[in-house]
Amino acid sequence: MIRVLLADDENLIRSALRALLSLEDGIEVVAEAATADEALAMARSSAPDVAVLDLQLPDRDGISLAADLHAQVPGCRTMIVTSHGRPGYLKRALAGGVGGFLPKTVSASVLAQVVRTVHDGGRYVDPELAAEAISAGDSPLTAREADVLELAAEGAPVEEIARRAALTPGTVRNYLSSAASKLGAANRHEAVHVARRHGWI
Amino acid sequence: MIRVLLADDENLIRSALRALLSLEDGIEVVAEAATADEALAMARSSAPDVAVLDLQLPDRDGISLAADLHAQVPGCRTMIVTSHGRPGYLKRALAGGVGGFLPKTVSASVLAQVVRTVHDGGRYVDPELAAEAISAGDSPLTAREADVLELAAEGAPVEEIARRAALTPGTVRNYLSSAASKLGAANRHEAVHVARRHGWI
DNA sequence: GCGTGCCCGTGACATTCGTCATGGGCCGCC
DNA sequence: GGCGGCCCATGACGAATGTCACGGGCACGC
The missing domain is CATH 1.10.10.10 (Winged helix-like DNA-binding domain superfamily/Winged helix DNA-binding domain)
Incomplete structure (x- = not known):
């Protein structure tokens, strides 16, 4: 059973994701958080296998939260879902050890599949986002x-x-x-x- | 049975909302659309009772879509859910005959309740958003x-x-x-x- | 009819901004 | 050690912008 933590400030999305993932075999949502701090605290107490994070939380972004989770919750893998697939974020996320990066436009079945992939130590990034990131290249700014x-x-x-x-x-x-x-x-x-x-x- | 149309560009949200609403008694999701044009076409063919619209669709905003729905699909009531609860939008939406206006931070049970309220011809706006709108007042701009x-x-x-x-x-x-x-x-x-x-x- | 507010325009002025040249200090690399 | 790149700064110039005063036309309400 894959134990999942959800972090998203939108209650509707969160409970909806919970509903979707609960329908999948072998996946169990063990915690829900609306803020990064909340997510960190919950992750420490419930030790999830995979954390599904929104890119933008009210207090800070999902990438820095992922870094904290990696440091403080051993064995917890992370993935990020987002409404706005900016190429730069993807790059930063991958550099920060995030295992999955998806836009919210993907289907539920893809989401579940990616949760499994990430849990097994694999990586998955949305192909379209990846293409964008490659074509956009690195930031030219110092x-x-x-x-x-x-x-x-x-x-x-x-x-x-x-x-x-x-x-x-x-x-x-x-x-x-x-x-x-x-x-x-x-x-x-x-x-x-x-x-x-x-x-x- | 309340027949509902969903319009949101994010697949994940859409199928999630479908899952949530399907759990409710007396509510049935009869159509899903990712764009405003798609939603309009679907509404004409399936004649839903209530249309749940995202504020920002890829082609245009949910408020103008709602106006079109009122004009072209008799008996179809509308409500809007949004990530960004800007006061001005609320005012415009209400002026355009939208029956419900909610942030995506609400819980699933509230959503279902509002669908029912709107279906019965009632109106509902999120209290917090309403307070913001009142305090923000009208636009001072010509x-x-x-x-x-x-x-x-x-x-x-x-x-x-x-x-x-x-x-x-x-x-x-x-x-x-x-x-x-x-x-x-x-x-x-x-x-x-x-x-x-x-x-x- | 008269005031009021919005629409649109002009002209002039001070300020801010964009651009360029130039320089020194610091670090990393060959 | 020399070279290049980044960081920080200065000074100066022209262009863009913000501000003010002022004008006329138009619609609306009293």
């Missing part, structure tokens, strides 16, 4: 460029970004400028959109 | 301000916005400026974020 661009995402003026990043306004503009040109954007706001679409920030 | 702000959402320069809106660049800047000041934003990009958060664009 670490600082990505940082600064992320701070620019809310539309804050350069000066505020500079304060929050502990940088000079001039430096911020240089980074934003170089990020925008790398992304083929006319300005930083368009750059934010491009980077978001690729999952680079 | 029609044109909202239009222009929407075009500004992708980070396009003023000149392009002007072309797409068939306006003078100067006028565009005036609208953006007034929109930003109404929204308490320092610039148009921040204004876009604020307006998005409230569901005003």
Whole structure:
């Protein structure tokens, strides 16, 4: 019997996934969590075999949660389901030891199959997502460029970004400028959109 | 027996909802669609009693789909479920004759209950969402301000916005400026974020 | 009919932003 | 050690943007 933990902030999805997985032979849902912290606590007490995580939880993302689970819950494998299949996330997830990565557009039978695959130590990523990730390639941004661009995402003026990043306004503009040109954007706001679409920030 | 149509682009959610609703007495899922067009076509042929729509479908939003359903499928009531409970959407949905509006964080039993309520001609909106909508109030933006702000959402320069809106660049800047000041934003990009958060664009 | 609010435009000004050149410090690699 | 890449900064220039004042046209309600 594969013991599964579900983490998703949407109650409806969670109970629905539980219903779907419970119909499968050899799969049992032993815990449900709405937040990453909750999931971590539950995983420690119930020691599931596989954790099915939403990419975006209210407190932080599923990738960092997966890393914590690997560190703190021995024998617990992880997989991620998401609504928004950004290529960058997939790459980060795989680097973080996640065993499966699926969009929520897959069918229930695929989901169950992947749970089994991941449980057996295998890996599975959605073919379409994989293709996207390959064609999208790595992020061309340097670490600082990505940082600064992320701070620019809310539309804050350069000066505020500079304060929050502990940088000079001039430096911020240089980074934003170089990020925008790398992304083929006319300005930083368009750059934010491009980077978001690729999952680079 | 209440005949239900499901429209959601995420296969997983759809089959999960089907599983959940099928467990309920007196509810039967008669059709599933992944897009608005598909949903419309299916509704015409299967004439469901209640259509459960995702707010965001790939081709257009659930609110306009609901309007079409009301017009083209007599006797079909509609309700909307969504991941992102923006107040503005709720208001628009209600104005469009939608009978129920729920976040996906609700439990399965609430969902089933609301399906029944809507089927009986009643209305239900999530209390939390309702509170948000009331506190957020109406959009302070005029029609044109909202239009222009929407075009500004992708980070396009003023000149392009002007072309797409068939306006003078100067006028565009005036609208953006007034929109930003109404929204308490320092610039148009921040204004876009604020307006998005409230569901005003 | 008159005020009010929205629509659309112009012109001018100060500020912010994008771009470029340039430089120093740091690290890793050949 | 030299080279390249990243990090951080400065200064300066032109372009884009935000702000303000002002104008006319139009629809609506009192």
